[in-house]
Amino acid sequence: MLKSMTGYGKATYESESISVTAEVKSLNSKFLDIYCRIPRNYSEREIEIRNLITQALERGKVEFNLTVTPVGQGGSGTIVNRALVKAYYRDLHQTAEDLGFAPVPTDVLRMALMMPNTYLTDATTEDQQVADLALIQKTVHEALRKCTEFRIQEGVALNKAFKDAIQRITDILIEIEELDKFRIPGVRERLRKNVRDLLGDESFDQNRFEQELVYYIEKFDISEEKVRLKNHLTYFIETLQSKESNGKKLNFISQEIGREVNTIGSKANDSAIQHLVVQMKDELEKIKEQTANII
The missing domain is CATH 1.20.120 (Four Helix Bundle (Hemerythrin (Met), subunit A))
Structure with missing residues (x-):
């Protein structure tokens, strides 16, 4: 059965504490070349994710994106890194003015909240961390499955x-x-x-x-x-x-x-x-x- 190296897969799952989205894109390449974009809070899982990609996709130039966003109360231990968000806000606001735009405060704040490390999860319980990691793994597996399915169709x-x-x-x-x-x-x-x-x-x-x-x-x-x-x-x-x-x-x-x-x-x-x-x-x-x- 032929498999193309061109593929795409995306999956999103949500729990009471977080929403996880995994996106996989692959193009042809002589070898397996993986580029991962993972939230810093989960950077220690990069090797694990790379191994999953290697097993599933074998060859190709692969771009992987993982997004983890708090939902609801954001989990009992999830808090906003206010100092960092303020710094992002000031920098984005000033950049918009320097470029000649009239920044809209709510839009600037929304962008600041989407920047890396704006949420702190250090205070989450051990059980919550295990549940969150399980959800992340589930999402990654589903995105890879869809990408493989796409490759088979191609x-x-x-x-x-x-x-x-x-x-x-x-x-x-x-x-x-x-x-x-x-x-x-x-x-x-x-x-x-x-x-x-x-x-x-x-x-x-x-x-x-x-x-x-x-x-x-x-x-x-x-x-x-x-x-x-x-x-x-x-x-x-x-x-x-x-x-x-x-x-x-x-x-x-x-x-x-x-x-x-x-x-x-x-x-x-x-x-x-x-x-x-x-x-x-x-x-x-x-x-x-x-x-x-x-x-």
């Missing part, structure tokens, strides 16, 4: 796109095989003409002729390339159908497909076949672009 779409592109390359290969039936006789006729010219030359060298004949046969024959290309196309589809999502493997197979396509184009020495090769390359480029977004 993977389904990519799976269809891959199969369509592989089928088009297969269809083009069939056209090339039909053209190849007429190409080889043409090559043979040109060789016969050259042989007749050589036979009329008194300096005709039989050994030299045999060497040239072998050279041309090897140069123009694309039978092996066609067989290998078919095998690579089949292997690509088999890999798509495997239980594991393996973008690196698909990328390696697409590179092998590209080598055979390029060789067919260079050895064919036929304009019609070369035009078809260009179409194959176009489809293959689409595949390569998307394999970079597969886990």
Whole structure:
């Protein structure tokens, strides 16, 4: 099953004391690159959260945001850090005036209350802390689950796109095989003409002729390339159908497909076949672009 590295998940849960929101965004990357934004009051949980992200998402550039806001009475031990809020308020108010805006006190206060460390939870009971942490974990798990679900849905779409592109390359290969039936006789006729010219030359060298004949046969024959290309196309589809999502493997197979396509184009020495090769390359480029977004 394919999984895209592009994903998004968001979850919000609320208790009597806090409201927790976890948001996960992921994009393609060669490795797992995690950026976390966590309230300072819960910074000691960052390693735990990173481990959860690593287990769930495997690869990608991940941006994680956690917001914890007191609700109701804010919990028996939650208080406002008034000194810090006042400092935020003065700074935001002054910044607005410096920029030429007329600050609205209630808006400035609301922004100040949303700044980091504006709430102190040191006085919460141990039971309340355990309950709050459990709610945070639940929220993080749900956001990661939704992000994984998003990735799977994207993977389904990519799976269809891959199969369509592989089928088009297969269809083009069939056209090339039909053209190849007429190409080889043409090559043979040109060789016969050259042989007749050589036979009329008194300096005709039989050994030299045999060497040239072998050279041309090897140069123009694309039978092996066609067989290998078919095998690579089949292997690509088999890999798509495997239980594991393996973008690196698909990328390696697409590179092998590209080598055979390029060789067919260079050895064919036929304009019609070369035009078809260009179409194959176009489809293959689409595949390569998307394999970079597969886990």
